[in-house]
Amino acid sequence: MEESTFDTRTMLSHLPRVEIAHLPTPLEEMHRLSKTLGGPRLLIKRDDQTGLATGGNKARKLEFLVADALAQRATTLITTGAPQSNHCRQTAAAAARFGLRAVLVLSGEPPADQTGNLLLDTLLGAEVRWAGGREREAVMAEVVEEEREAGRVPYVVPYGGSNAVGATGYVLAMAELMAQLARRNLQVQRIVFASSSGGTQAGLVVGAKAFGFMGRIEGISVDKSRPVLQEWVHRLAAKTAAYIGLRSTFTPTEFTIHDEYLGGGYGVMGDAEREAIRLVAQTEGILLDPVYTGRAMAGLIDLVRRGVYRPDETIVFWHTGGIPALFAYRHELV
Ligand SMILES: Cc1ncc(COP(=O)(O)O)c(C=O)c1O
Incomplete structure (x- = not known):
């Protein structure tokens, strides 16, 4: 397979990069959240801990x-x-x-x-x-x-930060996660996260192709309809693959996007986001944000409750940051 010949070291050596993020970010179990939901085994990839002025995916x-x-x-x-x-x-x-x-x-x-x-x-x-x-x-x-x-x-x-250059950060993030999973001998069926300007999703999908990740990569859209975001991420993934020298093709359907959690629109926090933020804070001591990760977690919770995500699965929720916005929404949170 063309993908298996792709070598991280080659990629690292020819792309200009500076050191900013604290990497690898932790991969943690969310035992109490899993138990509370009666659902799948849940892990969380802590990109809220990347270290740049309170962290986040950027x-x-x-x-x-x-x-x-x-x-x-x-x-x-x-x-x-x-x-x-x-x-x-x-x-x-x-x-x-x-x-x-x-x-x-x-x-x-x-x-x-x-x-x-x-x-x-x-x-x-x-x-x-x-x-x-x-x-x-x-x-x-x-x-x-x-x-x-x-x-x-x-x-x-x-x-x-979502062009081919920026999305490359998430190609490597996929390699990072796969190494963590391999060390723990874990098989993961899905990765779930907030998707908006598409760089995170495009990078992860390109990374999955490059390094052979077999699970599903599911973006919860925070602001765009599925066809619009799918088309955008598809194009961005193709450009990202070309930028890093990966010879691969993509079809729009390879980009799984949920657009059923848009609620009142971008930045409008509703009951679902509020519940998700409180639940994760009070079961795991982890803070989500009102705009992105709160919405993505609300989607994950709903998909668990509806049985779409089954109890026998293992799922990684990719925390993409956003904590400071909590303070701007303080009147709607308490
Ligand atoms: C906290 C947080 N999560 C998720 C996203 C979405 O990531 P992307 O723009 O790469 O789709 C953003 C970006 O705006 C963000 O700030």
Whole structure:
């Protein structure tokens, strides 16, 4: 098989990468949650512990994105997201770590309460631009021009860090998980996680092809319909495979996406997310976030309760971070 000839070391040696994340992240059992649900054996991959200014999945992507920026002699990282973007906060932290400027273009108007990720953006020294009623991309293009005029070298980190360069972090994350599973002699039927800009899912699926993971990889969409996210992740996976030199083809149906947990839409916390956050906090002492991992865990819980995920299975929930947003949702949580 073409996949089996792929060698991690080759990949590591030719791709520019800087060290940011605390790796490998722990893989832990969630015995009490499994028992409470009367469901499958549940493990959790702690990418909330990647170590970059309160952790999260962007640290793995930024190892490759920052390396690319430095190779281009960039002086400023520019990126975009929602006011409570974890991606923006982690990009600001990575910029600080490498002595770069960070400009974050956030959607909407400045909120009265500058808490959660937004507070951390400011502490990390990032400049925040509010897009107001304008398209974030148009504002980013303006910032790029301004940086150039000021004699600086801008590098645009894509939304969510999700291009082929960023997704490479999750190709390697799959190798990391497989090594942990092999050491414990564990067979896993599914990996479940929050999916939005697609870099995590694309990277994991490419990693599964590259290293021969046989289980299912299931993204719980937090904001997009299945066909839209599936098509996007499919294209991103193809680009990621090409970027790392893996000769492989993909079909959209290889990307399992659940879009039945969108609730009130992006960033709207409902009863399901609230229940999931409380349940995991009170059975495992682990914090989930209101926007991504709370929604993904709510999906997993529902799939267990409906018997889609069977008690004889072993499932890894991939915790992708997002903790600071809890503070921005404090009035809806208690
Ligand atoms: C906490 C958290 N989980 C999951 C995601 C989704 O990851 P991806 O954008 O790679 O699909 C994000 C990204 O925005 C996030 O911040």
